[in-house]
Amino acid sequence: MELGGLHHVTAVTTHAAENVAFYTDVLGMRLVKKTVNQDDVSAYHLFYGDELGRPGTEVTFFDWPHLRIAPNHAGTGEISTTELRVSGRETLDWWAGRFAEHGVRHGGVEERDGRYFIDFLDPEGQRLRLADEGEAPRVAGGIPWEEGPVPGEFDIRGLGAVDLTVSDLAPTAWVLAEVLGFRLVGEHEEGGDRVALFEVGPGGPGATVRVIESPDAPQAHLGRGGVHHVAFRTPDGEEQRLWREKLREAGLGVTPQIDRYYFRSIYFREPGGILFEIATDGPGFATDEDAAHLGERLSLPPFLEGRREEIEARLKPIPVAGGTSRR
Ligand code: ZN
Numbered sequence: 001m002e003l004g005g006l007h008h009v010t011a012v013t014t015h016a017a018e019n020v021a022f023y024t025d026v027l028g029m030r031l032v033k034k035t036v037n038q039d040d041v042s043a044y045h046l047f048y049g050d051e052l053g054r055p056g057t058e059v060t061f062f063d064w065p066h067l068r069i070a071p072n073h074a075g076t077g078e079i080s081t082t083e084l085r086v087s088g089r090e091t092l093d094w095w096a097g098r099f100a101e102h103g104v105r106h107g108g109v110e111e112r113d114g115r116y117f118i119d120f121l122d123p124e125g126q127r128l129r130l131a132d133e134g135e136a137p138r139v140a141g142g143i144p145w146e147e148g149p150v151p152g153e154f155d156i157r158g159l160g161a162v163d164l165t166v167s168d169l170a171p172t173a174w175v176l177a178e179v180l181g182f183r184l185v186g187e188h189e190e191g192g193d194r195v196a197l198f199e200v201g202p203g204g205p206g207a208t209v210r211v212i213e214s215p216d217a218p219q220a221h222l223g224r225g226g227v228h229h230v231a232f233r234t235p236d237g238e239e240q241r242l243w244r245e246k247l248r249e250a251g252l253g254v255t256p257q258i259d260r261y262y263f264r265s266i267y268f269r270e271p272g273g274i275l276f277e278i279a280t281d282g283p284g285f286a287t288d289e290d291a292a293h294l295g296e297r298l299s300l301p302p303f304l305e306g307r308r309e310e311i312e313a314r315l316k317p318i319p320v321a322g323g324t325s326r327r
Helices: 017-027 089-101 170-179 237-249 309-312
Strands: 006-013 030-036 039-049 060-061 078-086 107-110 115-121 126-132 156-166 184-191 193-199 208-213 225-235 263-269 273-281
Touching: 006 017, 006 039, 006 156, 006 273, 017 039, 039 309, 060 115, 060 193, 060 208, 078 089, 078 225, 089 107, 089 115, 089 126, 126 156, 126 237, 156 225, 170 184, 170 193, 170 208, 225 237, 237 263, 237 273
Parallel strands: 006 060, 078 126, 156 208, 225 273
Antiparallel strands: 006 225, 030 039, 039 060, 078 156, 107 115, 115 126, 184 193, 193 208, 263 273
16 A cells, blocks of 8 residues: 555635636646635635646645735744646746746746756745656656646646655654655755655655754744645545554544545644645546536535535635636
8 A cells, every 4th residue: 555646735825816817827727626615615725737637736725815914934844835847957947937927936947856946936925846857757747738828848747746844854754654655765954954855656756745854943824825734645545544544553643534525535633733634536626527617617515515505605706817718
């Protein structure tokens, strides 16, 4: 039993319309699902990904406008950067130009461990990175949506890695290696912090977690532009059940298996304070919408469909932006 890599990252926006415009029109991802947070139906839950929002390509957002005055406080116990994969060193130069053109805050093209990357921020300060996935990545990238605004060769192909910042490396490393089956593949120092590189399943881009030990940093506080949790891939509900048992045996508090309709989920907090999820690969986003029209209307799981009118009345409509307006 092995985790297949990263499934999705879920972050916090306070401005759904601006969020949709950035992730679709600027980054060229497809809005594959517009639904509500099942635990708080007054909030949008927006899913971006490849043409179908395949597992491993998804970045999702809870829209929490009440946090507009509460920016994320960076520190320990948080997912500090989300890395997205692109193909080729030259692609990063193209993106640097695109970022400049769209007023996106970004750094230069840099190299680390033989891989090129560029750091950037979304309009709410979400810390993101584009990284060259290199030749023949072991986790297959997604298939970008053809109708998006970014030329195919430069498209984002999914999640590359996540950076976790913790105050003490050991407990988080223990969960990754001893419980979740990650392999420690490298360790180095970066600006005075110890960084440990872990891979799972096939390894490489799409299956990498970087743990940054920053003992003197303050504890992070989740707010606008922060990340809520990261999910790892498991093929089906049966393996997920076994993971749940394994987590319980390791003494970690874990939720029951929850049917999120597009996948099933279990959640637990690792000892460094970061919320982890294990999510099933299926059934996916084309279960309740035609693949050609994903994300165009508000999708509700069957158990919420009866409350559609009430739920829609409480949501502020999202103006349909360029990248998603083609009919
Ligand atoms: Zn999730």
